[in-house]
Each structure stands twice: as C-alpha cells, then as structure tokens.
Amino acid sequence: MALLRTLLLRLMTTAITLLGVAVIVFFVIRVVPGNPIAMMLPPGATAEDIARLTALYGLDKPIPQQFLIWGLGVLHGDFGTSITLRRPVLDLVLGRLPATLELSVMALVFAILIGGTAALTGTRLRATRVEGAIDIAHGMALSVPDFLWGLLLIVVFGVVFPVFQISGRVTPSLQLPFITNFYLVESILRLRFDLTKDLLSHMFLPSVALAIPLAAIIGQLLKQCLKETMHLDYVTLARTQGYSEARVIWRQALPNAILPTLTLVGVQFTFLIGGTVIIERLFSYEGLGNMAIDAVINRDLPLIQGIVILFAVIFTGVNLLVDLTYAALNPRLRHG
Amino acid sequence: MNYLSIRNLSVRIKGGGPLLRDVSLEVAAGEVRGLVGESGAGKSMIGKAILGILPKAVEITSGEIRLDGTDLLTLPPAARRIKVGATCALIPQDPLTALNPSRRIGPQITDRLVDILGWARSKADARAMALLAEVQITDPARVLRQYPHELSGGMRQRILIASAFAAEPKLIVADEPTTALDVTVQKQILKLIAGLQARRGTALLFVTHDLGVVSKVCQSLSVLYSGKVVEDTTVADFFRAPTHP
Amino acid sequence: MADGRAQIRRSAGLRLWLPAAWLLTLLVVAIFAPWVAPKDPLAQDLFSGGLPPFWVHGADRSFLLGTDSLGRDVLSRIIFGTRIALSVALISGVLTCAVGASLGLLAGFYRGWVDTVVSRFIDIWMAFPPVLFSILLIAVLRPGLFSIILAIVVIDWTRFARVIRAEAMTQGAMDYVASARVSGRGKFGTMVREILPNVLPIIVVLLTLEMGIAVIVEAILSFVNLSISTDDPTWGGMISEGRTSIHQAWWVLVFPLITLFLTVLSFSQLGEGLKDRFDPVLR
Numbered sequence: 001m002a003l004l005r006t007l008l009l010r011l012m013t014t015a016i017t018l019l020g021v022a023v024i025v026f027f028v029i030r031v032v033p034g035n036p037i038a039m040m041l042p043p044g045a046t047a048e049d050i051a052r053l054t055a056l057y058g059l060d061k062p063i064p065q066q067f068l069i070w071g072l073g074v075l076h077g078d079f080g081t082s083i084t085l086r087r088p089v090l091d092l093v094l095g096r097l098p099a100t101l102e103l104s105v106m107a108l109v110f111a112i113l114i115g116g117t118a119a120l121t122g123t124r125l126r127a128t129r130v131e132g133a134i135d136i137a138h139g140m141a142l143s144v145p146d147f148l149w150g151l152l153l154i155v156v157f158g159v160v161f162p163v164f165q166i167s168g169r170v171t172p173s174l175q176l177p178f179i180t181n182f183y184l185v186e187s188i189l190r191l192r193f194d195l196t197k198d199l200l201s202h203m204f205l206p207s208v209a210l211a212i213p214l215a216a217i218i219g220q221l222l223k224q225c226l227k228e229t230m231h232l233d234y235v236t237l238a239r240t241q242g243y244s245e246a247r248v249i250w251r252q253a254l255p256n257a258i259l260p261t262l263t264l265v266g267v268q269f270t271f272l273i274g275g276t277v278i279i280e281r282l283f284s285y286e287g288l289g290n291m292a293i294d295a296v297i298n299r300d301l302p303l304i305q306g307i308v309i310l311f312a313v314i315f316t317g318v319n320l321l322v323d324l325t326y327a328a329l330n331p332r333l334r335h336g
Numbered sequence: 337m338n339y340l341s342i343r344n345l346s347v348r349i350k351g352g353g354p355l356l357r358d359v360s361l362e363v364a365a366g367e368v369r370g371l372v373g374e375s376g377a378g379k380s381m382i383g384k385a386i387l388g389i390l391p392k393a394v395e396i397t398s399g400e401i402r403l404d405g406t407d408l409l410t411l412p413p414a415a416r417r418i419k420v421g422a423t424c425a426l427i428p429q430d431p432l433t434a435l436n437p438s439r440r441i442g443p444q445i446t447d448r449l450v451d452i453l454g455w456a457r458s459k460a461d462a463r464a465m466a467l468l469a470e471v472q473i474t475d476p477a478r479v480l481r482q483y484p485h486e487l488s489g490g491m492r493q494r495i496l497i498a499s500a501f502a503a504e505p506k507l508i509v510a511d512e513p514t515t516a517l518d519v520t521v522q523k524q525i526l527k528l529i530a531g532l533q534a535r536r537g538t539a540l541l542f543v544t545h546d547l548g549v550v551s552k553v554c555q556s557l558s559v560l561y562s563g564k565v566v567e568d569t570t571v572a573d574f575f576r577a578p579t580h581p
Numbered sequence: 582m583a584d585g586r587a588q589i590r591r592s593a594g595l596r597l598w599l600p601a602a603w604l605l606t607l608l609v610v611a612i613f614a615p616w617v618a619p620k621d622p623l624a625q626d627l628f629s630g631g632l633p634p635f636w637v638h639g640a641d642r643s644f645l646l647g648t649d650s651l652g653r654d655v656l657s658r659i660i661f662g663t664r665i666a667l668s669v670a671l672i673s674g675v676l677t678c679a680v681g682a683s684l685g686l687l688a689g690f691y692r693g694w695v696d697t698v699v700s701r702f703i704d705i706w707m708a709f710p711p712v713l714f715s716i717l718l719i720a721v722l723r724p725g726l727f728s729i730i731l732a733i734v735v736i737d738w739t740r741f742a743r744v745i746r747a748e749a750m751t752q753g754a755m756d757y758v759a760s761a762r763v764s765g766r767g768k769f770g771t772m773v774r775e776i777l778p779n780v781l782p783i784i785v786v787l788l789t790l791e792m793g794i795a796v797i798v799e800a801i802l803s804f805v806n807l808s809i810s811t812d813d814p815t816w817g818g819m820i821s822e823g824r825t826s827i828h829q830a831w832w833v834l835v836f837p838l839i840t841l842f843l844t845v846l847s848f849s850q851l852g853e854g855l856k857d858r859f860d861p862v863l864r
Contacts, residue, residue: 024705126392139853140846142849143793143846143849143850144842144845144846144849147797147800147801148838151820151824152838154824155827155831155835158827166827232433233430233433234434234435234436236389237426237428237434238448239388239417240387240389240420240425240426241421241448242418242420242422242451243417243421243451244417256437256438278801278804281804282804297805304717308717
C-alpha cells in the first residue's frame with residue numbers, strides 16, 4: 001500500500017538525519033575549550049585526580065572511538081552518565097521531559113485557540129476595521145520573539161498585576177504525591193485540583209509567551225485559507241440554502257481550510273519546542289530546556305548529547321506525524 | 337401578482353462603476369423566463385442579488401426585489417436569508433467547484449432540508465434518493481455515499497439539479513447550468529431541468545448567453561445589455577422579430 | 582472605499598519611516614556613545630546603588646533612569662549596550678546573508694548534485710533547535726563578539742539559503758535567462774549578471790529581518806551569560822540582572838527591555854515594509 005511505503009521511506013530518511021545530528025553534536029562539542037572534569041572538581045585537585053576521572057568518563061580516548069562506544073551504548077539504551085549530576089543521562093532526560101511536554105502542549109492549545117479565534121473573527125468580519133486591527137496584532141506578534149513576550153509578561157503580571165507566578169513549576173513548599181513527572185496530568189487524574197491550580201498558575205505565563213508567535217502564524221494562515229475558501233462555489237451555494245454566514249464559515253469553509261494550515265503549524269510547533277529552552281530559563285521552569293542550558297554552561301558532554309539527540313528526535317517525530325496526519329485527512333489522497 | 341418582481345434595481349461596485357442600471361423584471365409562478373446577455377452584461381449579478389450572495393465589494397444602491405409580495409431588501413439579514421433558503425434554490429454554473437470536496441454527496445443534499453426546513457432525517461434521505469432517480473442517476477444509494485471527486489462533471493451537475501429541486505422551492509435561479517458541460521451532455525441536462533420544472537410548476541429564472549438554450553426551455557425572456565434591460569418579451573415574439581444584435 | 586483595512590494600510594508609509602528613524606537614532610547613539618552617555622557605564626558607586634528613575638521619589642536626577650545594585654547608571658549602560666547590539670546586527674547580518682545567499686543561488690541555479698547536497702545539508706541543519714544550537718556553539722567557542730557572530734552565521738544561513746534557492750529556481754526558468762545563455766554567457770556569468778540583480782530586493786528584505794534576529798540572539802546569549810565578558814554592558818546582560826531583582830528594582834529590567842523591544846520591532850517592521858514596497862516591482 002502506498003501509505004506504508006511512504007512511511008518506511010520517511011523513517012529511513014529520518015534515521016539518516018538523526019545519525020547526521022548525532023555525529024555533528026558528538027564531534028562539535030569535543031572541540032571544546034574547557035575541561036568539564038576540571039570544572040567539576042574543587043580547586044586544588046591534583047593532576048592525578050583529573051586524569052583518573054577523565055579516564056573514568058572515557059574522555060582520554062580518540063574521538064572516533066568515543067563515538068563508537070557511545071553509539072553502541074545508545075543501541076542498548078545507555079546514553080552515558082552526566083558529569084555534573086552523576087546520574088544516567090537517559091534518566092535525567094526522561095525525568096525532565098514531561099515538564100517540557102506539558103508546557104509545549106499547553107502552549108500549542110493556547111496558540112490554536114487564540115489563532116483560530118482571530119482567524120474566524122477576521123473572516124466573519126472581513127473588510128472591516130476589526131479585521132484590520134487583527135492584521136496589525138498579527139504583525140506585531142510575529143515581529144517579536146517569544147523571549148521578549150515572556151519578559152513583557154513577567155513585568156506586567158509579575159510586578160504590575162501579580163496574578164500569576166513567574167518562577168518555577170510549582171510552589172516549593174507543596175508536598176507532591178505524584179509518581180510520574182507529568183504533574184499536571186496526574187493532578188487532574190488524582191482529582192487534586194488544588195495542585196492543578198498551583199501548577200496552572202505557574203505554567204500559564206510561560207505557555208502564553210511560547211504561544212503568541214505560533215498563534216499569529218495560525219491566525220494569519222487560517223484566515224487567508226478561510227477567505228479563499230469563502231469564494232468557492234460550494235460555500236456560496238450553502239449561503240443560498242439559508243445558512244448564516246457564521247455557520248457557513250464553521251461548517252463549509254473551515255474543514256477545507258484546515259489542511260494547508262496543518263503542515264505549517266506542524267513545522268512551527270517544532271520551533272515552539274525549541275523556544276522552551278529560553279522560556280524555561282526565563283521562568284526558572286524545571287524542564288528539559290533549563291537543564292540543557294546548565295549542561296552547556298558546565299560542559300557536561302554526555303548530558304548535552306543526550307538532550308540534543310532527544311530534541312532532534314522530537315523534531316523529526318513531529319514532522320513525521322504532521323505528514324501522516326495530512327495524508328490521512330485528505331480524502332483525495334485516501335481514496336484516490 | 338408575480339412570484340418574483342424586481343423593480344428598478346441598481347447595483348454597483350463599491351466606490352466604482354455601475355453594474356446594473358434600473359433593472360426591472362418579473363417572473364410569474366410556474367413561468368420559465370430566460371435572462372440573456374453577453375458575458376459581463378451583469379446577468380449573474382441579478383441572480384446573486386435575489387439570492388443574497390452578492391460579493392462583498394458590490395452593493396445595491398436602489399430598487400426592490402419582491403418575493404411573493406415581500407421586498408427582500410427591507411428585511412433584516414437573518415429573516416431575508418431564511419426566506420430565500422426556504423423558498424428559492426440555485427443551480428450553479430460549475431459542477432466541479434459547487435460541491436464540497438470533503439463531504440459525501442448525501443449530506444450535501446439533505447443537510448439543508450433538516451437544518452433549515454426542519455424535516456426529519458428519514459424524510460430528507462428518502463427525498464434525496466427519489467430525486468437522484470428522477471435525474472436518471474442509476475444506483476442512487478451508492479452515489480449518496482460517494483465523494484464528489486469520484487463522479488464525472490455530468491453526474492455532479494445532475495446532483496446539483498436534484499439538490500435544487502429537493503427543497504420544493506417556488507423559484508429556482510439557474511446560473512448558466514449548461515455552460516461548463518460538453519455539448520452532448522447539455523441537451524440531456526436541459527431536458528432534465530425542463531422536465532422537473534414542468535412536473536412541479538416551479539418558477540425558473542434561466543440565466544444564459546446561449547439563445548439556442550432559451551428557445552428550447554423558456555417561455556419568456558429578458559435581454560440584458562451592459563446593465564440595462566433592453567427587451568422583455570415572450571420567446572415566440574422574440575424570435576420572430578429580434579431587435580438587438 | 583468603505584473598506585476599513587485600506588484605511589489602515591494607508592498608514593504604511595509611516596511603517597517604513599518610524600522604524601528607520603529609531604534605528605538611525607540608535608546608530609548615532611552607538612557611534613557617539615562616549616559623548617552621549619551622561620556617566621561611565623562601568624563606574625560602580627555603591628552609595629548610589631538601587632536608585633529609581635528620575636520621576637520616582639527618592640531618585641537622584643543625575644541618574645535619569647536609575648541605577649543597578651552596583652550603582653551603575655542604567656541609561657549610560659543602555660547607550661553603550663547599543664554598540665554591541667548594532668555591531669552584532671550589522672556584521673552577523675551581512676555575513677549570514679553572504680553565506681546563505683551564495684549557497685542558495687548556487688543550489689537554485691545550478692541544480693543537479695549541487696542542489697541535492699545543499700538541500701540535504703539544510704535539512705539536517707534545520708533538525709537542530711535554533712536556540713539550543715546557538716548556546717551549544719557559544720559554549721564550544723570562546724566567549725566573545727567573534728563567537729557570537731560566527732554562531733549566528735552558522736545557525737541562520739539556512740534561512741537565506743532556502744528562500745534565495747527558491748527564487749533562483751523561479752528566475753532561472755524565465756526567458757531572459759535562456760536568452761542570456763543563448764547569447765553566449767557562461768553559467769556563472771549568467772547567475773551573477775542576470776539573476777542576482779533580480780534577487781537583490783529579497784536579499785535586502787531578508788537582511789533587514791536577519792539583523793533583528795541577530796539582536797535577539799545576542800540578547801538571549803547575554804541573558805544566559807554566554808556572550809562577551811560580563812563587564813561591558815549588553816542589553817541582555819542587564820535584563821538578566823534585572824530579572825533577579827525585579828521586585829526590588831524593576832527599572833533595571835524594564836528600560837533595556839523597552840529598548841530591545843523597540844529595536845527588534847523596528848527591524849521587523851522595516852523588513853516587512855520593504856517587502857511590501859518591493860512586491861509590485863517584483864511581480
């Protein structure tokens with residue numbers, strides 16, 4: 001079946017891309033000035049101590065050999081041990097991943113809600129001042145990166161109207177009964193809505209900051225697609241049948257306008273995930289991005305590798321998912 | 337009183353030139369009137385004005401459009417579109433773009449019957465089946481479940497015709513329904529439309545640039561030339577003594 | 582026309598001149614910083630630490646926008662920070678443009694294996710999250726102005742390459758190119774003489790946008806303390822300090838933030854305005 005063949009082909013190219021990423025990361029960060037071992041030990045450590053630990057982490061071997069060792073380890077699920085945090089990289093990375101995922105998905109939901117509403121309103125009220133205002137808002141939202149929106153939100157809601165939290169994932173003094181790191185999901189499943197409230201008040205500002213650029217992209221593109229669709233004959237036919245404009249936009253135009261928007265949104269979502277790195281730092285949110293920055297500052301090579309590979313996997317995974325969804329949703333591809 | 341009565345209708349592009357100037361025409365109940373003119377003469381605009389689907393860049397500056405006595409232009413928008421939806425229908429020009437590509441045929445015919453006219457789903461389905469048979473589609477049950485791209489242009493036009501008659505409208509606007517079709521198929525489609533109209537006594541405003549079509553189907557006609565009605569007569573009289581090129 | 586959108590679009594002329602004016606002001610301020618700034622940006626005065634801006638009670642008028650915890654004048658630091666922001670913007674922008682546009686032109690015009698190689702390269706490159714990539718690169722290279730510029734070029738050249746490649750392909754298929762080839766011009770010559778001038782407007786637009794991106798990247802890097810040395814003032818560095826003391830001294834964060842905001846917005850709007858201007862000419 002054609003779909004299966006496409007899928008296999010994509011998986012292969014994905015694997016090659018990931019391999020390329022792994023190679024680049026591995027070799028690039030070993031050209032590092034700055035010895036992570038030396039940074040780890042207290043001042044006054046002897047040369048022997050440094051040499052011993054270097055050998056322990058295998059950093060004294062030639063680079064290609066290190067890559068092979070690491071590569072073999074990866075195939076067994078062993079991504080090495082973090083130099084600064086002294087724990088297996090895989091555990092650390094998977095431990096922080098849920099926090100970042102929750103944040104990203106929440107941002108995606110906000111982006112879809114905000115962008116979708118803007119697009120639908122702009123289409124319903126097209127050629128009015130409201131649409132013009134929406135266009136301007138889109139332009140501004142796109143000109144400014146999530147980093148600045150985050151800062152703006154911190155100033156407004158942290159200082160001027162202190163309604164939401166601007167630091168951390170959860171209030172430190174709270175006792176958390178969770179077994180996974182999907183705090184938000186678990187708090188809902190366990191019906192601990194007091195915790196959900198606390199988590200949400202911490203997550204709200206960072207996810208809005210992440211969402212704003214994506215919301216603008218969704219809003220612009222969807223509005224464009226909707227307006228084009230509104231000119232099509234089957235839409236005007238529906239209007240002669242007695243349906244209201246709003247109903248026609250929702251039921252006739254929207255389903256057909258969503259497809260082209262979908263592909264772009266998928267790609268842009270990967271950028272959103274990339275944005276978590278700095279947004280998490282900004283809001284001191286304990287996620288993958290924040291850990292990544294620390295890892296880089298401390299030259300924690302195994303941890304850096306693990307995180308970068310994981311990000312690359314997520315990126316290519318999302319791209320693959322988008323392509324598959326597009327193929328599945330397009331009735332012409334399905335039946336034709 | 338005539339079912340459709342347009343008096344002194346003027347339409348123009350917003351901030352631009354006129355498209356229709358002081359147009360008047362009447363269609364009696366059960367009458368088939370042709371609306372002829374060259375491309376660009378403004379014929380489609382009249383149909384769109386009646387049905388309330390003028391482009392956003394176009395506006396009505398004066399006149400009245402009466403359906404069964406009520407002037408549509410004085411009604412609030414919601415009331416107007418419901419009246420149009422309940423009593424009128426459109427047979428569109430291009431069968432390739434007039435059907436929603438991502439929905440099956442069945443709902444595209446029955447939805448307005450259920451949503452706007454309040455019919456029961458079963459009654460609507462039965463009506464759709466009956467009409468597809470009337471437009472000579474074999475195996476209507478199968479067609480109802482198919483998607484537009486699986487059907488030919490001729491088939492799709494028949495579906496659109498069936499869909500227009502399904503709601504038992506009092507007035508149908510046929511906007512150049514045969515222009516996008518092969519010559520061989522045109523004759524069949526015209527026969528279908530004429531047959532359906534005769535059996536139901538629906539008033540029909542037949543917009544076309546093809547005089548041959550008019551002579552076959554219409555009883556009377558109006559001729560439009562650059563936005564103005566220049567002739568208004570019965571078909572018989574027209575072909576006996578035409579006055580315009 | 583009763584079209585409200587057209588009314589708003591009529592103010593498009595403003596859209597070009599307002600950001601241009603701001604950026605020009607920044608340029609002047611950057612060049613003449615030592616004369617414009619009221620104080621020495623590095624001078625610490627622990628007795629004057631944490632003073633608010635001039636309109637707040639308890640301020641010292643000589644420190645117009647207040648001081649940070651070490652008593653350094655916020656306004657002067659912002660002024661000197663402009664130098665770094667603009668140098669990074671200009672140099673990174675031009676270099677990224679040069680590398681990306683060249684590769685894009687070659688790939689789009691020559692096609693064949695050149696295109697395949699470059700395109701695959703771009704795909705792998707774009708699998709990296711940009712922010713992480715830049716932080717990674719900075720950690721690898723020694724902190725400093727040169728490293729930041731190099732990092733921006735390395736990360737963002739794909740933006741130019743993709744767009745220019747597409748444009749080169751479109752232009753390459755056009756008649757005037759075929760006639761140039763027929764009249765005896767070599768491939769490289771055709772590319773430079775015929776295609777390049779037609780691609781130039783897009784390059785200018787992308788360059789403007791790129792400069793805005795460069796300013797942001799530098800600010801982010803300074804924010805995570807991976808930029809130049811900590812003494813020289815950068816907007817990002819000031820924002821970082823301000824973030825930690827936001828409840829006690831909001832002005833240390835807010836003023837550099839506003840400057841950064843206006844600058845990034847200006848580059849974006851200028852770029853978009855130029856794109857609108859060039860569009861009718863291109864099409």
